[in-house]
Amino acid sequence: MRRKLERAWRTRRARAGTIAAATTAVALLAAPLAMAGPNGFGSESGGHGSGGDGDWVTAWSASPQGSSTLGKFGAETVSGTNQAELLKQITPPITAFNDETVRQVMYLHQGGDAVRIRLSNQFGNQDVTFPTVTVGKRAGDSGADVEGAPVPVTFDGSDSVTIPEGGDVLSDPIPLETEALDHVVVSMFVPAGQGPATVHGNSMQTFFTTPGDKTAQTDDANFTENGIVPNRFTSSLTTAVYYATGIQVEGEEGDKTIVAFGDSITDGFLSDGNTDGRYPDALARRVQENPDTANLSITNQAISGGRVLSQGFGPSALDRFDKEVLEQPNIGGVIFLQGINDIGGAIFQDGLGTATADQLIPAYKELAARAHAKGVPFYIGTLTPAGNLLRPTPYGQYSLPQAVAERNKVNEWLRGEGSRYFDGVIDYDAAIRDPLVPDWIALQFDALDNLHPNQAGYEKMAESIPQEFLDQMANG
Structure with a gap:
């Protein structure tokens, strides 16, 4: 029954937006994705606006690490x-x-x-x-x-x-x-x-x-x-x-894959087991509750311990971005949140030091440019707090003053001069930080390791994404 109702309102919305959609489609068709390599995405998924995806979207995924x-x-x-x-x-x-x-x-x-x-x-x-x-x-x-x-x-x-x-x-x-x-x-x-x-x-x-x-x-x-x-x-x-890394569904005309890309915070580390408590899960529930955004399929391409610039527990963001984002069927946007492990120097990883804001910023620009070259909107999140030295995070150097300073430098750039490189900046930091000590996660959102949100924190992150960004992706 619900799918029949969805078909009805989607048909009405599609008719109302026919002219705009046709104009957009002409522009996007001018730059289809190249065929993919041996990973096999490209053989079924021609890329953003290529016309080769049918009505398929990715409804579940897990990044191999x-x-x-x-x-x-x-x-x-x-x-x-x-x-x-x-x-x-x-x-x-x-x-x-x-x-x-x-x-x-x-x-x-x-x-x-x-x-x-x-x-x-x-x-x-x-x-x-x-x-x-x-x-x-x-x-x-x-x-x-x-x-x-x-x-x-x-x-x-x-x-x-x-x-x-x-x-x-x-x-x-x-x-x-x-x-x-x-x-x-x-x-x-x-x-x-x-x-x-x-x-x-x-x-x-x-x-x-x-x-x-x-x-x-x-x-x-x-x-x-x-x-x-x-x-x-x-x-x-x-x-x-x-072994399993993705499930695609043949949905309705206008359905879009939206990739939540990141590290353990996107992966839902320290959410409650068997409850679908990651922030992309909460976001999926949110978009499905709204008929105007129910055509979005939020898929999770995160690796706990992952880094932007180099291998963490899995390939770097720079290495896996094209395959895991740009080759998705009917890709409609990416929500990117990664970099805290580069700054904090996650433990149990060989031969890696810490990175600075000045090293991360060019990588963010590069990833956004790759997405924009394929017509894919790129939204980026501010890095969440980890600076409580009274209870330092146990996984690396995240809570040390120099790491806190680099995180804040990244966030200041994203909120200011850097915002022009992206389709939108999502202020996850502001959503879950302590109002009195802003370098700490607020206690009600802290999983008690001073790095990861708890279930309430992940829900808050999903709520903090501006509705206008979701509307833009739904109607793009």
Whole structure:
């Protein structure tokens, strides 16, 4: 019913804006994206305004950050491409699934009449084969039971797919009607001998495993739930996403993918497990409540511990931006929040020092220019507080006076002279800082590590995005 109502009001809105939309389309069609490389986005997604995307948008995503090095019940948050050698020496064995079904739950930020599943072997050390993959809507509000029967996922018409080392693959369109804010369950059978899994280390969502091929099983009986979620600290360190990096839905004309791009603050580190409490999740709920912005699909391309200028726990923003933003189907904008790890010098990363505002600012300009060259709006957020020396953040140098000074310099530039380089500046800093000690996160928004917001803080960040920016992206 809701999708029928959405179709009705979207049709009315589309008719009202036909002339403006046609004019915009002519301008955008003049500069389509080049075809993508081996990552496979470009073969299905021609880029912003290219006309090759149909009505597909990305409704869920997780940025791959490396191969698992910490075991499927360990701290995968700090797995990744630049993990400290000392940490590697003391961690559990890598996650290499052994004749197991891996069942994972994803929170869709847009609905549609069909889905496509993206699987990645970007950081594997050999080809990986999945004999069977299924998808279905989750039954109920928790667990991993499937509503009805799981639907087989095919790849070029075949149930089985082999992904070469370093590659990824997008499935065929699979008929499955979904609505925005539904949960779907993706199950994949992973035979023994596949090597280390490509991982996104911080999912804030438990996953399920069981011996053998149980991809067609409707309920989650005899599955083991992996992850510990009695509080936000344990869930941040024990939940992960394996192999799956995106779900696209075939939505309605005018739907747009909006990428929330960043680090652990966008990734929802220290939000509550199994509650969809990241700020992009809260933003997705916000845009869906408003008919004028319900065509936006907010997708999350964040890596906890990620940096702008160099590898953190995963590729740098400069290295992954084009693939994870500009090659999304029907890309309508990016909301960028990253840089605090460059300034603070996150721990457990080899060979990296700290960066200055003068080093970050040119990178921000470059990323905005890349987006604008493809006709993609670029919104940027101020860096959030971490300066409480009475309770310094434990992950690096974030709370030291020199780091606080560099953060403030970045924010002053964004609010002032630098604002002209972007389509809008979102003042996340002002939204969650302490009014009396502005270098601190306000206590009601602090996850108590003096760096990350808590669930209320993430909600506040989503609320702080000006409505006019959302309207611009919805109507762009």
